Amino acid sequence: MPDWLIAFPSSIKLNISDPIDRFIDYLITEWDAFFNSITNGLRVFLNSIGYVIEMIPWWLLIAIVFVLTWRMSKKIGKAILYSLLIFSIGAMGLWELMNTTLSIIIASVIISIIIGFPTGVLVSSSDRLDSIVRPILDTMQTMPSFVYLIPAAMLLGLGNVPAVLATTIYAVPPLIRLTSHGIRQVDREVIEAATAFGSTKWQSLIKVKIPQAMPTIMTGVNQTIMMAISMVVTGSMIGVTGLGQEVLISINRLQAGRGFTAGIAIVIMAIVIDRLTQGIIKKGEAFIDE
Amino acid sequence: MPDWLIAFPSSIKLNISDPIDRFIDYLITEWDAFFNSITNGLRVFLNSIGYVIEMIPWWLLIAIVFVLTWRMSKKIGKAILYSLLIFSIGAMGLWELMNTTLSIIIASVIISIIIGFPTGVLVSSSDRLDSIVRPILDTMQTMPSFVYLIPAAMLLGLGNVPAVLATTIYAVPPLIRLTSHGIRQVDREVIEAATAFGSTKWQSLIKVKIPQAMPTIMTGVNQTIMMAISMVVTGSMIGVTGLGQEVLISINRLQAGRGFTAGIAIVIMAIVIDRLTQGIIKKGEAFIDE
């Protein structure tokens, strides 16, 4: 059996690597100013979030978690549990690191929701758009973040800005997908009723489709938060401090226990943020119509 | 204002790091045989998948993609497009690497579906279970894989086995969540009708709930595939060769183009696997009842 029947013939060669390199070089040299301005804009946003979070004394943050959980779940047990969990991050000596990580996560989640939710809504409205967007989302989720992080770091510098960008790229697809999916699943009859009463597209969206799709959209938000938090370590690989850095340090030092401690802190953040977001969105639904 | 009012008081100390270390040591020393048997079992499974994939000549794989896409979408254009995409991986010189990566992904996705789908179904049936499982899923998704990869590598050795485990841990939560969510969203009346006709729990599940929830479950499968593929690079950090390694090498050499080339190959795999899975599941639905 000839070799090419088994192994892929090596004579066929597609080289996209060089053009990509040239393109990146071009970006770095020609578009520097442009990327700088993006960076600076984002940096201001990030810094202000960071600033606010820094400002909050530890006991206030715990109190906020307590009150929010209580008001949302109406269960004092839950409220105490979540406050204790957050408290334990401090007790593990990771309070400052948590604050840093928190601001990155909050920024990424905010940006993801701002981008993902409207995009999902848009995509739900057209099968054509969906079939265009779907492979893009696949790409965003599976293109290894390092591949674009390093060029991004070269364009934007190391630190929070490219980390937030990469986190957003990775975290936004589930929200887009689930928003679109949720809206598509809404009962046709209910939408028809809305149409029949003279709802504009916008009105049937806001007043009918989105509220009806809310449970699914909330699953999307949850996934987006999970994805964003799962990028914490990756972010630390391009210079973000915080819990991710702690994980990297302990891994490089082969300190499994220390790594797990930081990991647990991250998980606690994830659980608390997830619960609060779900609660807030549920409450928020009530206000969506006027 | 006293310092402890702002900074978390450093006198409060919770040390979980040492107990964790001791626990891992205990696992390594006492449970070695147990983990070895797990490893060996999994390795046999992985190797057989790998073996099958190695066996398939490149043109046959492309033909399979072509035929499957064609039969599922009934669109020859799509079939040609996907075949060309797979072909281009070969043309980029990454065929062998793709094969290696493919077997890991396929194994992880199969295991994820085998675990995630029934778990999701189970979780959908009980709110109590849901509130127990939800934080576990949050943990699985946000605990940085690095943290458990080192102990896992110590327990299970380097290579494919811990990589598949880590990938599964990371990839299975969206499927569980969306399966449960989808089933919970099924119209109560339709389930009632099934009950009224004397369906067992199993029958209403198989014949009504799952088919009705299928679109949402499919979104879950898509997310699981995406997550699994996004772990390719992490897998290469514990001894898996393939496209992930190619990405790591190019990153370390700052060869963005080469990294993107490997990344694009990964993305192509993602897109094709996703489409085929969605197609197969859609077709499969027809056979689910008897």
Added chain:
Amino acid sequence: MNNKNNIILEVKNLSKLFGKNKVPAFEMIKNGSDKREVAKKLGVTVAVNDVSFQVERGKIFVLIGLSGSGKSTVVRCLNLLQKPTSGDILFEGKSILSFDKKELLEYRRYKVSMVFQSFGLMSHRNVLENVAYGLEVRGTKKAERGNRAREIIKLVGLEGWEDKSISQLSGGMRQRVGIARALANDPEILLMDEPFSALDPLVRSDMQFELLSLQKKLNKTVVFITHDINEAFKLGDMVAIMKDGKIIQMDTPENMAANPANEYVENFINSVDKGQIYSVKHIMQTPSCMIRIKDGANNALKQMRDNSVSSAYVVGENLELIGILTIDDAMRVRTGEISIQDAIIRDILTTNEDTLVSDLLSVAASAKYPIAVVDEDNCLKGIVSKAAVLSSLV
């Protein structure tokens, strides 16, 4: 008839509350508070309140009542789609609440099928697969259940639509798929929650006919909810009227129409087409003037004058009806103009006791004389006058 063994379904003091605070709510209604008070005070909806009834095998039991009065809830308790808050339900003397899992499954699979008020169809299955669902979960073979389903689909007039998806059907077609699904199961008890509400009169009367013949031929028992009083009275062997979760009257259609328990029931059944309920025996009168043929013309004339009527029924030895003699003809017989035999008008309208008044309408309208009611032996039982027909319709 009222043989205990014939009771297939017995509902005993069934109550069903929705909401929290069920225990205090239960206390409240026990102490005589009504639905509205309980709802206001505790936020508990009393859907069914201490309802008891028995359904005989092979009979159609109809529930009617105001919207929201708890009919659907009662029926949904009968196959335990809803768990009663209190009370008991006996199937063939055995409490269905005590059924274990397997018994309940068997009960639902073989004993009882349901037509849902809002259809409850499965959108992922086509018409055929929906109809075959009950057979499928029982384990009937694919070919067999396909045949059976096709048969029933034909029966409900949806032949040719087997492969369509539910979303392509009109409202009435969907309802018929729901009916077909329940019929396909061939259960002993059919629970039908407003099964014909979306059907046009032609299809509806076909369906009614099918239901009646099923019930007659195969001795099926039916619990039927409807808002159409005519339908209730046409189909029901026993009709119960519900209000605010209670049964306020339960009786046969005739008795109910004749003796409404109170003004509410009267109002409720006001719109009924009474000709459809009343049979001749309800409106016939004793013939005021009946003469034997051997009595002769003089006697006849005397009797007519005494009763101040202008015609008399002539009967034979055994009271068998022979004909009518008018006062004019009787006079002519007396004057010898004609013989009594010739004078009797033999070509007269007769009917029997069980004929529905509505079926008598056309006859009565054109009849010159009151209609004679006879039994199988042609014995005269009574007469029905035009005026009686008319007034029965009021």
Added chain:
Amino acid sequence: MNNKNNIILEVKNLSKLFGKNKVPAFEMIKNGSDKREVAKKLGVTVAVNDVSFQVERGKIFVLIGLSGSGKSTVVRCLNLLQKPTSGDILFEGKSILSFDKKELLEYRRYKVSMVFQSFGLMSHRNVLENVAYGLEVRGTKKAERGNRAREIIKLVGLEGWEDKSISQLSGGMRQRVGIARALANDPEILLMDEPFSALDPLVRSDMQFELLSLQKKLNKTVVFITHDINEAFKLGDMVAIMKDGKIIQMDTPENMAANPANEYVENFINSVDKGQIYSVKHIMQTPSCMIRIKDGANNALKQMRDNSVSSAYVVGENLELIGILTIDDAMRVRTGEISIQDAIIRDILTTNEDTLVSDLLSVAASAKYPIAVVDEDNCLKGIVSKAAVLSSLV
């Protein structure tokens, strides 16, 4: 009446096909193929096939027909929930198909509201919010729309349920929420797709009454689908019967009941309670014997004998009804026993031409003589005999 300006809605050659291959299917039906053939050959469902009608402002236009005959589809075309495959729909003379986005929105918001066959309620909103939906999208202030919605909720008998979620309602209650939502909008045209199908007779007749009074008072136009022929004939100013996507007869209830276009229509409206359609003018006869009071007893006797009747109607100078004179009394007048004035029975039953036969039933049953039909001026127009009443009900 048939003034062009009064036509609020005009449907011209409306067709609606479902499925692919619409163009060849359209050819087929144009060439006279019927629904079934098209479905078989091309898999296209012909839901509506060349339907034309006009609806006058302030009238109720009723669509009836077999399940699946295309009624819902027609109505859904009227607010463009479904886009017609061909044909045109004019609202106040303007094609709604030519409406731009904004016009269509205004049309749906202010001109036309719909009650859906399967309710189409929004499960994430409570009863009040569902009812207020139409007002909300218009931009009505929260307080105002709340008041308006509460008012309408009361009207449909759901007071106290404002805050409940839809899943807590019974079938009939849900339907009433759907009705309330459409009414709250106060549109010019109400499209009602079997709006009362899940309602019990009491609530239903309340609703019918409300609908009629709305239509009368506020000059609303209604397009109404129902399966209840009585309802159709009771509410409809004009009734159209559909079959297989076509209108096979369109007429006023009386005409339709009197002259069904074919056997199908006859069968279809068979179950109708004809007393509800026929008014006295349909069944009254010219009095066979009418005498003037000044004519005297002899003349009266002669006329009665000529017509072989036993009583005669006595009228005055201007044909105004005075009373009845029986043949016995006339003889007594001739013998001088009593005066003609005393002989006339003045306490007789009268009615007028527009009374429904059903309303005459109770009177007719107890009446000794035929009932006199008079106009506003008490002039005798005709008489109605018991037999006529009876035979009109057949």
Added chain:
Amino acid sequence: GDADTGYAKQIKAVFADAGWDSIRFHNAVASFIGGAAYNIAGEDIPGTTPITYNGLISGDVDVYMEVWVDNLPTYHDDVRAGKFKELGVNFDDNKQGLYVPRYVIEGDPERGIEPMAPDLRTVEDLRKYSHVFKDPDDNTKGRIYGAISGWEVDTVMRNKYKFYGLDEYYNYFDPGSEAASVAAITAAYNKGEPIVAYHWDPTWLTGKLDLVLLEDAPYDPELYPLGQTECPSMNITICVSNEFYEKAPDFVDFLRKYRTSSALTAEALAYIEDNDASMEETAKWFLKEHDELIDQWLPEDKAKLVRNKLSQ
């Protein structure tokens, strides 16, 4: 003839590919020689430093050609505990410390870059130039790109930063990973911007870019951990797992003798970079180029086998 008979007895040797090119290069050389002369089937296993190091302990990795001793806190304890065998030093003439691009000091007329810190010689001199190495996140201070988090040297660099009072003028920035650090240096270099960053030599980067190591006080083992002296050149050792040590004594003997230098390694890295060559090609080229090494490392018979193989 050897190949056929030996095929059955081939010993598998798993080489750690800890993620950088020089270790891959040394793997390729050792692998080539193993294949040619010791019936060794070499195979790379990819991973990060800590994971491959763990693999060495657990026996998943057989041969570790470059153990950066000072980056592994437990290394000396582990060697003492006998968790694996240290065979010797691969090379020890490497450098590490704070680097700046040469144009920062001297300018680059070709690219039109003026000298930005003409008097910059030592680490201490940095105090004067914080305005040159501006921190984009904090315009009051400069930025020093530090070592990789968790490496031993990171602690040293942080101490140094404090010791010289640089903390007053600079933020110590943790780049997080090698790739990020290299990306930062490369990006700055390509744009001709100033940067001061921790790095080490040899890497392909130091081979490619013209970087200057800032001077520091002479090495003193006592003071070094406190950051007060220059970094010593680190021992880059070769280690094998205990199992492999038993299994392939001949090959282990060869590895014991294996020794290169920074210069040699840098040369090979440059070859890779310039020719886009594969590791195997580079190994062959390298052995041909430095034929003398074959004699230094191998007994005569084995050397012959290797030369035979090279000439094929």
